[in-house]
Amino acid sequence: MRVILSIKRFNPETDSIPNFQTFMVKVEPTDRILDALMDITQNQDGSLGYRRSCAHGVCGSDAMLINGTERLACKTLFKDIGVTEGGSVRIEPLRHLSVQKDLMVDQSPFFEKFRSVKPYFVAREDAPPRGEYVQSQKERALFDEATKCINCAACYSACPVLDKNPNFIGPMAITNAARFLFDSRDKGVEARLEGLDTKDGVWPCESLFECTRVCPRDIPITKLINLTKREVRKYRKGRGELTAEEMAADKKTTEEKSKEKRA
Amino acid sequence: MVHEYDAVIVGAGGAGLYAALEAGKTAKTAVISKLYPQRSHTGAAQGGIGAALGNVEEDTPEWHAFDTVKGGDYLVDQNAAKILAEDAVRAVYDLENRGLPFSRLEDGKIAQRLFGGHTHHFGEGPVHRSCYAADRTGHMILQTLYQQCIKNDVQFYNEFQVVDLLLEGTTVRGVVTFELETGELHVFQAKAVLFATGGFGRMFKITSNAHANTGDGPAILARAGVPLEDMEFFQFHPTGIRGMGILITEGVRGEGGILKNRDGERFMEHYAPTMLDLAPRDMVSRAIMTEIAAGRGVRGDKKIDDYVWLDASHLGREVVEKKIPDIAEFCRTYLDVDPAKEPMPVQPTAHYAMGGIPTDVDGRVDTGKVVYDGLYAAGEAACVSVHGANRLGTNSLVDLVVFGRRAGQHIAKYVKGASAPKATEADADHARKRLVTLRNREGGRHVGPIMQQMHEVMMDKVGVYRTQKRMDEAVTEIQKLREEFKEIAVQDRGAGFNAEILEIMELENLLDLSLITAGSAANRTESRGAHSREDFPDRDDDKWLKHTLAGLDGNAVSIDYKPVDVSIWKPKPRVY
Numbered sequence: 001m002r003v004i005l006s007i008k009r010f011n012p013e014t015d016s017i018p019n020f021q022t023f024m025v026k027v028e029p030t031d032r033i034l035d036a037l038m039d040i041t042q043n044q045d046g047s048l049g050y051r052r053s054c055a056h057g058v059c060g061s062d063a064m065l066i067n068g069t070e071r072l073a074c075k076t077l078f079k080d081i082g083v084t085e086g087g088s089v090r091i092e093p094l095r096h097l098s099v100q101k102d103l104m105v106d107q108s109p110f111f112e113k114f115r116s117v118k119p120y121f122v123a124r125e126d127a128p129p130r131g132e133y134v135q136s137q138k139e140r141a142l143f144d145e146a147t148k149c150i151n152c153a154a155c156y157s158a159c160p161v162l163d164k165n166p167n168f169i170g171p172m173a174i175t176n177a178a179r180f181l182f183d184s185r186d187k188g189v190e191a192r193l194e195g196l197d198t199k200d201g202v203w204p205c206e207s208l209f210e211c212t213r214v215c216p217r218d219i220p221i222t223k224l225i226n227l228t229k230r231e232v233r234k235y236r237k238g239r240g241e242l243t244a245e246e247m248a249a250d251k252k253t254t255e256e257k258s259k260e261k262r263a
Numbered sequence: 264m265v266h267e268y269d270a271v272i273v274g275a276g277g278a279g280l281y282a283a284l285e286a287g288k289t290a291k292t293a294v295i296s297k298l299y300p301q302r303s304h305t306g307a308a309q310g311g312i313g314a315a316l317g318n319v320e321e322d323t324p325e326w327h328a329f330d331t332v333k334g335g336d337y338l339v340d341q342n343a344a345k346i347l348a349e350d351a352v353r354a355v356y357d358l359e360n361r362g363l364p365f366s367r368l369e370d371g372k373i374a375q376r377l378f379g380g381h382t383h384h385f386g387e388g389p390v391h392r393s394c395y396a397a398d399r400t401g402h403m404i405l406q407t408l409y410q411q412c413i414k415n416d417v418q419f420y421n422e423f424q425v426v427d428l429l430l431e432g433t434t435v436r437g438v439v440t441f442e443l444e445t446g447e448l449h450v451f452q453a454k455a456v457l458f459a460t461g462g463f464g465r466m467f468k469i470t471s472n473a474h475a476n477t478g479d480g481p482a483i484l485a486r487a488g489v490p491l492e493d494m495e496f497f498q499f500h501p502t503g504i505r506g507m508g509i510l511i512t513e514g515v516r517g518e519g520g521i522l523k524n525r526d527g528e529r530f531m532e533h534y535a536p537t538m539l540d541l542a543p544r545d546m547v548s549r550a551i552m553t554e555i556a557a558g559r560g561v562r563g564d565k566k567i568d569d570y571v572w573l574d575a576s577h578l579g580r581e582v583v584e585k586k587i588p589d590i591a592e593f594c595r596t597y598l599d600v601d602p603a604k605e606p607m608p609v610q611p612t613a614h615y616a617m618g619g620i621p622t623d624v625d626g627r628v629d630t631g632k633v634v635y636d637g638l639y640a641a642g643e644a645a646c647v648s649v650h651g652a653n654r655l656g657t658n659s660l661v662d663l664v665v666f667g668r669r670a671g672q673h674i675a676k677y678v679k680g681a682s683a684p685k686a687t688e689a690d691a692d693h694a695r696k697r698l699v700t701l702r703n704r705e706g707g708r709h710v711g712p713i714m715q716q717m718h719e720v721m722m723d724k725v726g727v728y729r730t731q732k733r734m735d736e737a738v739t740e741i742q743k744l745r746e747e748f749k750e751i752a753v754q755d756r757g758a759g760f761n762a763e764i765l766e767i768m769e770l771e772n773l774l775d776l777s778l779i780t781a782g783s784a785a786n787r788t789e790s791r792g793a794h795s796r797e798d799f800p801d802r803d804d805d806k807w808l809k810h811t812l813a814g815l816d817g818n819a820v821s822i823d824y825k826p827v828d829v830s831i832w833k834p835k836p837r838v839y
Contacts, residue, residue, distance in 0.1 A: 046755050049762055054307050055473065060302060061299075101759065101760035107299065121361055121362025131356055136371050147399075
């Protein structure tokens with residue numbers, strides 16, 4: 001069947017504003033959006049910019065907006081989005097990250113935030129002299145969902161909180177912190193307070209579930225964020241300390257009180 | 264721009280990252296990757312990493328080494344296989360100790376499953392050797408190693424494509440790279456360079472490989488005069504998703520999945536009475552193609568793109584969702600098939616290069632005649648050789664962690680004693696000239712048609728079953744495509760983020776490796792492992808128990824050989 005791809009294009013070297021360009025492509029209903037993009041670059045217009053690699057949803061390169069929703073181009077078939085003969089698809093780059101060219105966005109702030117939560121194993125105790133740490137199947141299951149993350153940035157693009165607070169570390173960073181918080185072998189929250197318990201850390205999340213809705217790996221991200229918040233609160237409470245959220249609330253109350261006094 | 268390092272690692276998959284962690288402990292190290300590291304193809308490996316931990320039942324590294332040798336149809340260097348199997352145990356524990364989330368047994372130890380060709384007591388029956396994390400073991404390895412690199416502050420140059428190797432005689436000076444963001448060339452001066460650029464399955468039409476798997480390292484070395492080893496041996500994995508080639512892990516059969524023909528018959532009973540569906544991949548792929556040729560494929564039209572069934576429906580919902588969740592998802596996404604209820608349509612898919620850059624067990628590039636100082640390779644790009652004529656399932660992950668680690672350790676030692684080479688801006692001139700030519704060519708051809716023809720020629724003529732006539736045709740046709748390649752022009756005249764230039768360079772690499780693969784295959788007049796010839800159906804140890812070394816000589820392939828280490832087990836007929 002013939003379909004039309006309407007692609008938002010922008011090349012900072014030559015363009016002052018983005019504009020949509022349409023391409024006619026011959027596809028099967030079971031073809032991936034990525035197949036059509038590759039057909040364009042290999043046979044029509046080599047200058048179209050996008051990233052791709054594995055082509056089956058495991059490397060995380062080709063997240064983009066497809067008809068307004070964050071999806072992986074290699075995991076979305078034309079039939080999945082109801083495109084039939086003569087139909088069209090709108091394709092745009094991810095949000096909240098600046099466009100480098102066409103569908104390529106600058107992921108560096110996204111990865112910097114990821115690094116800020118120490119997304120690596122911090123052992124609770126020394127490794128056994130030979131062999132593995134023992135971990136029960138139940139303990140292993142506690143953090144399974146978070147290990148599925150492929151860092152594709154779909155959640156980061158979909159998060160409405162980032163519209164108003166661009167400094168929020170975002171769902172992916174917190175998911176990758178959660179990966180370790182609930183691993184029985186890891187030091188957990190203590191090692192990652194610096195990244196999580198700050199005003200732009202875990203607290204700005206408003207549980208709007210957009211991240212969960214778009215995640216191509218079906219990770220219950222909002223749930224993991226809420227569990228992470230709970231873990232931070234528990235840790236602070238255990239030490240008789242306030243969380244960054246509680247301190248901000250206290251400050252606000254004090255300010256309001258003094259305002260009232262002045263009035 | 265010239266950057267100075269002790270060591271440069273090209274490629275950020277499992278082998279490259281492990282090497283960087285080791286070398287980076289003492290040497291000033293940079294990792295150059297054409298992708299963001301977590302996009303590397305190691306992440307697509309599914310079923311597991313083989314190591315004789317013995318968590319489920321008795322197992323020994325010696326049995327693992329023997330299986331590797333036999334699985335490779337005795338073209339494996341046997342001491343290297345021993346090192347592979349012994350180091351595998353250490354590497355798996357090391358990965359676990361660095362946080363890798365393996366699935367667990369009831370007693371809390373690392374879970375292990377059955378896998379093709381892995382046996383106890385030298386072939387008596389299948390053994391639980393594959394350590395796994397559901398069906399995303401590669402993803403976990405890549406993530407764990409990348410996380411460790413963050414922890415250890417490893418320096419990355421992301422989206423830098425390597426374009427030239429700098430050699431002074433047989434000593435490394437560095438590499439030249441192309442930066443995607445700016446389109447500029449960067450020279451990296453280094454005492455040691457490791458190529459860990461992965462495989463090159465994108466030569467073929469139906470492949471499990473990522474688009475990025477274009478063999479950049481081996482191709483650059485071949486053009487620099489380094490011959491490549493055993494390139495005729497390319498593994499076709501028996502179970503790719505029909506038409507797309509997406510991998511369905513052997514772990515499905517490890518968990519009890521069964522291959523069936525159109526009559527619902529478990530045909531592996533005729534081909535491998537002991538190991539059945541868990542025979543090595545070359546045998547299973549041949550069995551499928553034989554069934555198809557006899558009209559017992561699902562369509563029954565005897566065409567090479569017919570398919571068979573892989574049935575896991577009897578395993579039940581819980582096993583499918585727990586042990587092979589990603590496979591279940593691929594099937595639902597791409598096929599509308601629920602593997603807990605219906606069989607999956609599968610066909611062989613180009614999967615793994617047994618051949619590659621010849622190295623010793625420390626990753627040093629060694630052709631048997633020349634050892635290159637400071638030049639290393641590891642992972643799928645390399646040929647140690649531990650896979651011989653056919654790799655066993657799980658041994659690719661073993662290979663990259665064992666030899667990535669060993670190469671990194673050797674590099675750390677080597678650079679301490681090596682004097683600093685000199686590389687300058689002028690070293691980029693050769694690459695610059697090529698770019699200017701590409702950019703200035705008017706009205707040239709697109710990448711697409713040439714790539715498509717290469718895919719079809721390689722799939723059709725250098726596939727599972729081969730004959731002299733068809734391989735010779737493949738050589739001629741690839742030679743022709745290499746000439747036509749010279750007419751390709753870049754349409755995107757911009758400098759920054761010009762992915763088209765990268766794709767053209769990748770196609771050039773694939774064409775060069777296609778030629779070497781077809782040439783090496785046409786030269787070997789026997790059947791061994793993944794190289795199976797209808798006109799020479801038997802293994803011929805008298806004449807062919809030797810490694811091929813194939814060099815690029817203009818538009819032709821030059822052939823030489825190197826002996827195989829058979830010092831432990833005497834070659835025997837291979838039955839399962």
